[in-house]
Amino acid sequence: MSKENKNIDNSEQVLSFGKDLGKANVYFIGIGGIGMSALARYFVANGNQVAGYDKTPSDITRALEDLGVAIHFEDDFDLIPEQFKNRSETLVVYTPAIPNSHSELNFFKSNDFEVKKRSEVLGEITKKTFCFAVAGTHGKTTTTSILGHLLNECNVNMTAFLGGISENYNSNLILNGTEVTVVEADEFDRSFLTLSPDYACITSMDADHLDIYGDASELTKSFKDFTKKIKPKGKLFVKKGLPISGITYGIEDNSDYTAQNIRIEDGSYVFDVKTPKTIFKDFKFNLPGRHNLSNALIALAMSVEYGIPQPQLAKALATYMGVKRRFTYQIKTENLVFIDDYAHHPQEINAVHQAIREMYPDDKVLAIFQPHLFSRTKDFADEFAMALGQFDEVLLLDIYPARELPISGVSSGWLLDKISNPRKKLVAKDSLVEAIKETSARIILTIGAGDIGEEVKTIKKALEVAS
Template sequence: MNLNNIHNIYFVGIGGIGMSALARYFKANNKNVAGYDKTQTDITNSLVDLGVAVHFDDALENIAAPFKNPDNTIVVYTPAIPKDNAELNFFISNGFKVLKRSQVLGLITQNTFCLAVAGTHGKTTTTSILGHLMHECNVALTAFLGGISENYNSNLILNGSEVSVVEADEFDRSFLALSPDLACITSMDADHLDIYGDAAELKKTFEDFTKKIKPNGKLFVKNGLPLKGITYGIEDDSDYSVQNIKIKNGTYVFDVKAPKAVLENLQFNLPGRHNLSNALIALAMAVEYGCPHHQLAKALASYKGVKRRFTYHIKTDNLVFVDDYAHHPEEINAVHQAVREMYPDKQVLAIFQPHLFSRTQDFADDFAKSLSQFDDLMLLDIYPARELPIEGVTSSWLLDKISNKNKQLVSKTDLLAKIRESKAQVILTIGAGDIGEQVKYIKKEFSVES
């Protein structure tokens, strides 16, 4: 399919983080773009500001006339859309070209030099670092991000079309639609078992992804993963390795040992060894692409982060409030490590909203272990997303497994009052559901006192 010959692009689920990046891309390329989503959000509002028509009722009369012609329209959908969605079924039944988001991403990137970031954790941050590094090195690139970059206030970095930087998502095996020149795998922990069934099948699919790399392409893997490639790691003997780590005024200062050089006194502002690892692999891929070392060093120091990835909302001597998207036990461990490293003497309150009944069930014991590390813990109800409840799988059931003495279930209605009762100097909100919507209320409530 030649996308140049298609004028109308319609999105079913346009408010999704990956979908909206594609919508921005097509709008910037002078396509006629519109779509549906069930909920109005900051993302959909930003699309409307760009001139994209977005509606929120699943009704055929809301589809504008130009998008009802299958000859010059493609329809993009996300697997999160329910199967009984009226609009999606209309397009399927009437001969439209209906593609998953990942398939469209594959079409866009197939004629570019493609750098793809895969892994069960760290994809979004790593992709945004890589996109920023290459943008600052004046590479003619388009970067599709799975989060909102603080540097660009967008999930799309648009600086040309010769190179593409993409987040290679393992959910629903989406990344198998890509054909990268350079690819990395940051992690392969068990996740999405509702899709894969078991960890072995997930691992096999990552192996299948490595076979999608173009001839003469390169694979980068975190040291310790059961795959062959260029290795990277922290203070080890990897091909690319972070060495001589120091923390100065909340900033990492370190060296990177690369195969052909040592990059000295690099600076990176995001807390946590997991973020240092993300920075390392982004740097390694940019080096292998050919970006100049001195420009990379300057770009790395100017990287600001991704919204909802250890995002500071209050940062004073009296109170720190951080929001993070972590929704897997290993991600929660990473957040815990970061906050303990930065604030070793402060009492930490974690407010966690479990995401998906199936994930909560599959990793209940691991969640309990990771959440027990915090001084105080509050659990919200499970965010169902695309799922129906599973009998017996509740936040109360998870709470019983947690050994933390200072633990409780809270509702969104009581959340501010419960936080006020805590003596914690560091507040964390954690989760991939709608807990992020509580951030503005918490920030407003406690900013005055901080």
């Protein structure tokens, strides 16, 4: 287990670059979002008064309430604490997932409050620090989490804002100083263009968020625009094969940084890292899947370039425990394995499938998938069908709409028809446990970025009772 996460629940340390925002109160619209809640935790530790709105209660909002954050769940200006209605003392932060019709957001905008997107605030916080930014359509959260853990364990004065809950810290914020920041550079809504990193990496550039970009070429252009945000003496790291120049990294190839001599020992990867100058031997990494190994490699590469010695990095990486909902084992026994993962893009599902087949080559696997967004389902229906069809059995939940309205003809039933595997079924959430009980598969997998994560506890309890 890593050292205790510092200063999350108190304000003993004054975080001076947060004070530069100049407001005593910070009000969040969409405070339950994973990125928003990390910022909220940061401002709590900073000594600001924090409150917010979200659509529904969750483990994240409950954890914030435990820190003293006032949260309500109706779009109602009267429910906002009075001190946050003081225009001169309140910064309002919102997520692009909030609809334009939101009455609280419109009130603040029309009454000349200082209103900023989450990404703009993150840009302000990080601009006076040495900033590591992790970009890519897949792998951002795990890579950021690994990098933050490495730097923290190696006693770097730093803060890491994570897009998931770290298993090491049980938080999406690692807080250990103000000189260095580690952030996810989110391509959604072109948010990453508000950052000015010193070191940046790009893990992947697969087509996604086409509701924002229109086509893949616009997404690629946005990533290239992001590279121009790197500070003049900064460094860019890219997965080998991407159409952008930089320090390359890859698995068993001729990249600048390469993972090689890879083997599995006691369920963990052990591997060497070839750098432009030398070879570092015998790193141990506990997460399964070549995609996760690639994420560990780029976190190591950025840390090496920053100047951290290999022995410290090797010791730190061996203690990394992962991110919740990223290939998270819920049950792991001789007769039953239950894994939960956030995968919501076909390439991410392929990566999870590869990891499971590597670890459990002879076992049957039941995949339970909740599609996320009507637009993503429409844009990648054939790819989703191919990815899901690789599993032995498939259960599909209805599409989680998030910020979207339905699209005519796009449904989970439509997607189900495209899956060639005959062992497939459309189920409602309230019938899910009964459907799972019918399987003979030893491996149960839940995947998706919607509210399927809220079902995991129920599924786990039912499986434990049945076994």
